[in-house]
Amino acid sequence: xxxxxxxxxxxxxxxxxxxxxxxxxxxxxxxxxxxxxxxxxxxxxxxxxxxxxxxxxxxxxxxxxxxxxxxxxxxxxxxxxxxxxxxxxxxxxxxxxxxxxxxxxxxxxxxxxxxxxxxxxxxxxxxxxxxxxxxxxxxxxxxxxxxxxxxxxxxxxxxxxxxxxxxxxxxxx
Numbered sequence: 001x002x003x004x005x006x007x008x009x010x011x012x013x014x015x016x017x018x019x020x021x022x023x024x025x026x027x028x029x030x031x032x033x034x035x036x037x038x039x040x041x042x043x044x045x046x047x048x049x050x051x052x053x054x055x056x057x058x059x060x061x062x063x064x065x066x067x068x069x070x071x072x073x074x075x076x077x078x079x080x081x082x083x084x085x086x087x088x089x090x091x092x093x094x095x096x097x098x099x100x101x102x103x104x105x106x107x108x109x110x111x112x113x114x115x116x117x118x119x120x121x122x123x124x125x126x127x128x129x130x131x132x133x134x135x136x137x138x139x140x141x142x143x144x145x146x147x148x149x150x151x152x153x154x155x156x157x158x159x160x161x162x163x164x165x166x167x168x169x170x171x172x173x
Contacts, residue, residue, distance in 0.1 A: 021051070028040070
């Protein structure tokens, strides 16, 4: 008698639900005719990616994803859209002549990435990391020592983007 395939575990079901949330959010970003709805889809996609990190037992990266991308970037994009009135009322076109070319490039990229994933000899699961707190402490130390300049430059970039959104939104009389 043939052996039945094993049922998926709870973690696998959670991962599939999170992957579905991420994919649906990404589709909303690309296919929504309303720019604000696209921004909300982007926030959902960022949440989904953070949940993927958390299910992969990279909690620090997942929390950082929520703080930086959902908390800062998505909020900044939403405010920029709301502050630029022309984009809010749909005066820009969603479709252009490059849709076919973009679809072909996306399909080609999918085929290439699938071939690469199948060609890589993936390692089997090893023993779990026992000292997770030491890894997080090392990451924190690296943020304030070796990577302080990129960290400050990222904060400056966000500040300049916010100032640019305010300049675009002001009334010109």
